[in-house]
Amino acid sequence: MPVQYYIFLSVVLFCIGIMGVLMRRNAIIIFMCVELMLNAVNLLMVAFSKMWADAGHVDAGAAQIFVFFIMVVAAAEVAVGLAIIVMMYRNTHSVDINLLNRLKN
Amino acid sequence: MGIQQILFLVLAVISVITALGVVLSKSPVSSVLCLILTFFTIAGHYILLNAQFLAVVHIIVYAGAIMVLFLFVIMFMNLNTEGEPHKRNWLKYAGAISGGALLVVLVAAIHDTTMPNLQAVPTDVGLIENLGKILFSTYVAPFEISSILFLSAMVGAVVVGKK
Numbered sequence: 001m002p003v004q005y006y007i008f009l010s011v012v013l014f015c016i017g018i019m020g021v022l023m024r025r026n027a028i029i030i031f032m033c034v035e036l037m038l039n040a041v042n043l044l045m046v047a048f049s050k051m052w053a054d055a056g057h058v059d060a061g062a063a064q065i066f067v068f069f070i071m072v073v074a075a076a077e078v079a080v081g082l083a084i085i086v087m088m089y090r091n092t093h094s095v096d097i098n099l100l101n102r103l104k105n
Numbered sequence: 106m107g108i109q110q111i112l113f114l115v116l117a118v119i120s121v122i123t124a125l126g127v128v129l130s131k132s133p134v135s136s137v138l139c140l141i142l143t144f145f146t147i148a149g150h151y152i153l154l155n156a157q158f159l160a161v162v163h164i165i166v167y168a169g170a171i172m173v174l175f176l177f178v179i180m181f182m183n184l185n186t187e188g189e190p191h192k193r194n195w196l197k198y199a200g201a202i203s204g205g206a207l208l209v210v211l212v213a214a215i216h217d218t219t220m221p222n223l224q225a226v227p228t229d230v231g232l233i234e235n236l237g238k239i240l241f242s243t244y245v246a247p248f249e250i251s252s253i254l255f256l257s258a259m260v261g262a263v264v265v266g267k268k
Binding site: 013015019055060065082 | 204
Protein backbone atom coordinates (compact mmCIF):
# COMPACT_ATOMS: atom_id res chain seq x y z
CA MET A 1 0.00 0.00 0.00
CA PRO A 2 1.58 3.32 -1.01
CA VAL A 3 2.43 5.69 1.83
CA GLN A 4 0.82 8.46 -0.23
CA TYR A 5 -2.60 7.21 0.89
CA TYR A 6 -1.78 8.20 4.43
CA ILE A 7 -0.35 11.53 3.30
CA PHE A 8 -3.54 12.31 1.43
CA LEU A 9 -5.70 11.35 4.40
CA SER A 10 -3.62 13.56 6.70
CA VAL A 11 -3.80 16.47 4.27
CA VAL A 12 -7.57 16.12 4.01
CA LEU A 13 -7.99 16.03 7.80
CA PHE A 14 -5.64 18.99 8.22
CA CYS A 15 -7.54 21.07 5.66
CA ILE A 16 -10.87 20.20 7.28
CA GLY A 17 -9.38 21.49 10.53
CA ILE A 18 -8.27 24.72 8.84
CA MET A 19 -11.72 25.18 7.31
CA GLY A 20 -13.29 24.73 10.73
CA VAL A 21 -10.99 27.32 12.30
CA LEU A 22 -11.83 29.80 9.55
CA MET A 23 -15.56 29.14 9.30
CA ARG A 24 -16.83 28.76 12.85
CA ARG A 25 -17.21 31.42 15.51
CA ASN A 26 -17.68 29.20 18.55
CA ALA A 27 -14.38 29.21 20.43
CA ILE A 28 -14.79 25.60 21.61
CA ILE A 29 -15.32 24.31 18.06
CA ILE A 30 -12.27 26.24 16.87
CA PHE A 31 -10.31 24.59 19.66
CA MET A 32 -11.53 21.15 18.60
CA CYS A 33 -10.47 21.85 15.02
CA VAL A 34 -6.98 22.65 16.30
CA GLU A 35 -6.99 19.22 17.97
CA LEU A 36 -8.03 17.69 14.64
CA MET A 37 -5.06 19.32 12.91
CA LEU A 38 -2.67 18.04 15.58
CA ASN A 39 -4.02 14.54 15.02
CA ALA A 40 -3.57 14.79 11.26
CA VAL A 41 0.11 15.58 11.83
CA ASN A 42 0.42 12.69 14.30
CA LEU A 43 -1.06 10.27 11.76
CA LEU A 44 1.43 11.44 9.14
CA MET A 45 4.31 10.96 11.55
CA VAL A 46 3.25 7.39 12.42
CA ALA A 47 2.93 6.56 8.71
CA PHE A 48 6.47 7.78 8.09
CA SER A 49 7.64 5.80 11.10
CA LYS A 50 6.24 2.63 9.50
CA MET A 51 7.88 3.54 6.19
CA TRP A 52 11.21 4.08 7.95
CA ALA A 53 10.90 0.79 9.83
CA ASP A 54 10.11 -1.06 6.59
CA ALA A 55 13.30 0.37 5.09
CA GLY A 56 15.22 -1.40 7.85
CA HIS A 57 16.26 1.50 10.03
CA VAL A 58 16.53 0.78 13.74
CA ASP A 59 15.63 4.29 14.94
CA ALA A 60 12.11 4.32 13.53
CA GLY A 61 10.69 4.47 17.05
CA ALA A 62 11.88 8.06 17.44
CA ALA A 63 8.95 9.30 15.35
CA GLN A 64 6.50 7.53 17.65
CA ILE A 65 8.20 9.09 20.67
CA PHE A 66 7.73 12.45 18.97
CA VAL A 67 4.01 11.68 18.54
CA PHE A 68 3.89 10.83 22.23
CA PHE A 69 5.35 14.24 23.12
CA ILE A 70 2.87 15.97 20.80
CA MET A 71 0.07 14.26 22.74
CA VAL A 72 1.61 15.54 26.00
CA VAL A 73 1.71 19.10 24.69
CA ALA A 74 -1.85 18.79 23.35
CA ALA A 75 -3.14 17.69 26.75
CA ALA A 76 -1.43 20.63 28.49
CA GLU A 77 -2.75 22.99 25.83
CA VAL A 78 -6.31 21.76 26.30
CA ALA A 79 -6.16 22.28 30.06
CA VAL A 80 -4.98 25.88 29.76
CA GLY A 81 -7.15 26.72 26.75
CA LEU A 82 -10.36 25.45 28.30
CA ALA A 83 -9.59 27.43 31.45
CA ILE A 84 -9.22 30.55 29.28
CA ILE A 85 -12.52 29.78 27.49
CA VAL A 86 -14.32 29.35 30.82
CA MET A 87 -12.91 32.68 32.01
CA MET A 88 -14.01 34.33 28.76
CA TYR A 89 -17.50 32.89 29.23
CA ARG A 90 -17.64 34.31 32.74
CA ASN A 91 -16.74 37.78 31.50
CA THR A 92 -18.84 38.01 28.34
CA HIS A 93 -21.48 35.25 28.84
CA SER A 94 -20.74 33.93 25.38
CA VAL A 95 -18.04 31.97 23.57
CA ASP A 96 -18.42 33.95 20.35
CA ILE A 97 -14.96 35.05 19.26
CA ASN A 98 -16.30 38.13 17.45
CA LEU A 99 -17.00 39.73 20.82
CA LEU A 100 -13.28 39.73 21.54
CA ASN A 101 -12.41 42.84 19.53
CA ARG A 102 -11.24 45.16 22.27
CA LEU A 103 -7.79 45.50 20.75
CA LYS A 104 -9.36 46.74 17.53
CA ASN A 105 -9.40 50.49 18.16
CA MET B 106 -6.74 -5.40 -2.92
CA GLY B 107 -5.59 -6.77 0.40
CA ILE B 108 -7.45 -6.77 3.67
CA GLN B 109 -5.18 -3.99 4.91
CA GLN B 110 -6.14 -1.70 2.06
CA ILE B 111 -9.86 -2.38 2.55
CA LEU B 112 -9.57 -1.62 6.26
CA PHE B 113 -7.65 1.56 5.47
CA LEU B 114 -10.31 2.75 3.02
CA VAL B 115 -13.19 2.06 5.41
CA LEU B 116 -11.42 3.83 8.29
CA ALA B 117 -10.38 6.74 6.07
CA VAL B 118 -13.93 7.30 4.80
CA ILE B 119 -15.31 7.22 8.35
CA SER B 120 -12.65 9.60 9.65
CA VAL B 121 -13.18 12.14 6.86
CA ILE B 122 -16.98 12.03 7.26
CA THR B 123 -16.82 12.47 11.03
CA ALA B 124 -14.21 15.24 10.68
CA LEU B 125 -16.64 17.04 8.37
CA GLY B 126 -19.31 16.45 11.00
CA VAL B 127 -17.16 18.28 13.56
CA VAL B 128 -17.05 21.36 11.37
CA LEU B 129 -20.57 21.30 9.97
CA SER B 130 -22.80 20.18 12.84
CA LYS B 131 -24.89 22.83 14.55
CA SER B 132 -24.73 21.82 18.19
CA PRO B 133 -21.38 21.63 20.01
CA VAL B 134 -22.23 18.33 21.69
CA SER B 135 -22.63 16.50 18.39
CA SER B 136 -19.37 18.09 17.26
CA VAL B 137 -17.66 16.58 20.28
CA LEU B 138 -19.18 13.17 19.61
CA CYS B 139 -18.07 13.32 15.96
CA LEU B 140 -14.55 14.24 17.08
CA ILE B 141 -14.49 11.24 19.44
CA LEU B 142 -15.42 8.97 16.51
CA THR B 143 -12.64 10.57 14.45
CA PHE B 144 -10.16 9.83 17.22
CA PHE B 145 -11.25 6.19 17.35
CA THR B 146 -10.73 5.80 13.60
CA ILE B 147 -7.30 7.42 13.91
CA ALA B 148 -6.48 4.89 16.62
CA GLY B 149 -7.52 2.20 14.11
CA HIS B 150 -5.05 3.67 11.63
CA TYR B 151 -2.35 3.49 14.30
CA ILE B 152 -3.05 -0.20 14.80
CA LEU B 153 -2.86 -0.75 11.03
CA LEU B 154 0.52 0.99 11.08
CA ASN B 155 1.86 -1.26 13.90
CA ALA B 156 1.86 1.52 16.50
CA GLN B 157 -0.08 -0.42 19.13
CA PHE B 158 1.18 1.54 22.14
CA LEU B 159 0.30 4.85 20.50
CA ALA B 160 -3.17 3.58 19.62
CA VAL B 161 -3.93 2.72 23.24
CA VAL B 162 -2.43 5.96 24.55
CA HIS B 163 -4.35 7.90 21.93
CA ILE B 164 -7.67 6.42 23.04
CA ILE B 165 -6.89 6.94 26.73
CA VAL B 166 -5.63 10.51 26.38
CA TYR B 167 -7.99 11.86 23.75
CA ALA B 168 -11.26 9.98 24.16
CA GLY B 169 -10.75 9.45 27.87
CA ALA B 170 -9.39 12.77 29.07
CA ILE B 171 -9.46 15.58 26.54
CA MET B 172 -12.90 15.02 25.03
CA VAL B 173 -14.41 14.47 28.47
CA LEU B 174 -12.98 17.86 29.42
CA PHE B 175 -14.56 19.40 26.31
CA LEU B 176 -17.93 17.79 27.06
CA PHE B 177 -17.70 18.92 30.67
CA VAL B 178 -17.07 22.53 29.66
CA ILE B 179 -19.87 22.52 27.07
CA MET B 180 -22.41 21.09 29.49
CA PHE B 181 -21.15 23.38 32.25
CA MET B 182 -21.81 26.42 30.08
CA ASN B 183 -25.10 25.05 28.72
CA LEU B 184 -24.16 25.96 25.18
CA ASN B 185 -26.25 23.29 23.52
CA THR B 186 -29.56 25.10 23.71
CA GLU B 187 -28.63 28.39 22.07
CA GLY B 188 -27.61 28.32 18.45
CA GLU B 189 -24.49 29.89 17.11
CA PRO B 190 -25.03 33.56 16.18
CA HIS B 191 -25.40 34.13 12.49
CA LYS B 192 -22.19 34.76 10.67
CA ARG B 193 -21.93 36.66 7.41
CA ASN B 194 -22.13 34.13 4.63
CA TRP B 195 -19.30 35.39 2.44
CA LEU B 196 -16.93 34.94 5.37
CA LYS B 197 -17.88 31.26 5.58
CA TYR B 198 -17.36 30.82 1.85
CA ALA B 199 -14.01 32.58 2.07
CA GLY B 200 -12.91 30.17 4.82
CA ALA B 201 -14.06 27.12 2.86
CA ILE B 202 -12.42 28.33 -0.34
CA SER B 203 -9.10 29.09 1.32
CA GLY B 204 -9.04 25.70 3.05
CA GLY B 205 -9.94 23.99 -0.21
CA ALA B 206 -7.24 25.92 -2.06
CA LEU B 207 -4.65 24.72 0.45
CA LEU B 208 -5.94 21.16 -0.03
CA VAL B 209 -5.60 21.43 -3.83
CA VAL B 210 -2.08 22.83 -3.58
CA LEU B 211 -0.86 20.14 -1.16
CA VAL B 212 -2.44 17.28 -3.12
CA ALA B 213 -1.01 18.60 -6.39
CA ALA B 214 2.42 18.88 -4.79
CA ILE B 215 2.36 15.35 -3.37
CA HIS B 216 0.71 13.20 -6.01
CA ASP B 217 3.68 13.10 -8.39
CA THR B 218 6.22 12.02 -5.79
CA THR B 219 7.49 8.47 -5.64
CA MET B 220 7.69 6.89 -2.21
CA PRO B 221 8.22 3.34 -1.04
CA ASN B 222 5.23 1.14 -0.36
CA LEU B 223 4.28 0.17 3.18
CA GLN B 224 4.91 -3.53 3.67
CA ALA B 225 2.19 -5.79 5.02
CA VAL B 226 4.65 -7.52 7.34
CA PRO B 227 4.32 -6.32 10.93
CA THR B 228 7.17 -4.51 12.63
CA ASP B 229 7.79 -4.51 16.37
CA VAL B 230 8.79 -0.85 16.57
CA GLY B 231 5.52 0.23 18.14
CA LEU B 232 5.56 -2.29 20.98
CA ILE B 233 5.81 -0.87 24.46
CA GLU B 234 9.12 -2.62 25.13
CA ASN B 235 10.99 -0.95 22.28
CA LEU B 236 9.37 2.45 22.78
CA GLY B 237 10.12 2.35 26.50
CA LYS B 238 13.77 1.58 25.84
CA ILE B 239 14.03 4.54 23.47
CA LEU B 240 12.04 6.87 25.74
CA PHE B 241 14.04 6.16 28.87
CA SER B 242 17.48 6.10 27.27
CA THR B 243 17.73 8.59 24.43
CA TYR B 244 14.81 10.83 25.22
CA VAL B 245 14.82 10.86 29.00
CA ALA B 246 15.59 14.60 29.24
CA PRO B 247 12.56 15.69 27.14
CA PHE B 248 10.46 13.25 29.16
CA GLU B 249 11.41 14.95 32.42
CA ILE B 250 10.96 18.41 30.90
CA SER B 251 7.46 17.45 29.73
CA SER B 252 6.56 16.65 33.33
CA ILE B 253 7.55 20.21 34.24
CA LEU B 254 5.43 21.42 31.33
CA PHE B 255 2.46 19.48 32.73
CA LEU B 256 3.00 20.94 36.18
CA SER B 257 3.13 24.49 34.86
CA ALA B 258 0.03 23.89 32.71
CA MET B 259 -1.82 22.59 35.74
CA VAL B 260 -0.80 25.59 37.84
CA GLY B 261 -1.72 27.92 34.98
CA ALA B 262 -5.16 26.35 34.54
CA VAL B 263 -5.90 26.69 38.25
CA VAL B 264 -4.69 30.31 38.36
CA VAL B 265 -6.68 31.28 35.27
CA GLY B 266 -9.77 29.45 36.45
CA LYS B 267 -9.78 30.95 39.97
CA LYS B 268 -9.97 34.60 38.91
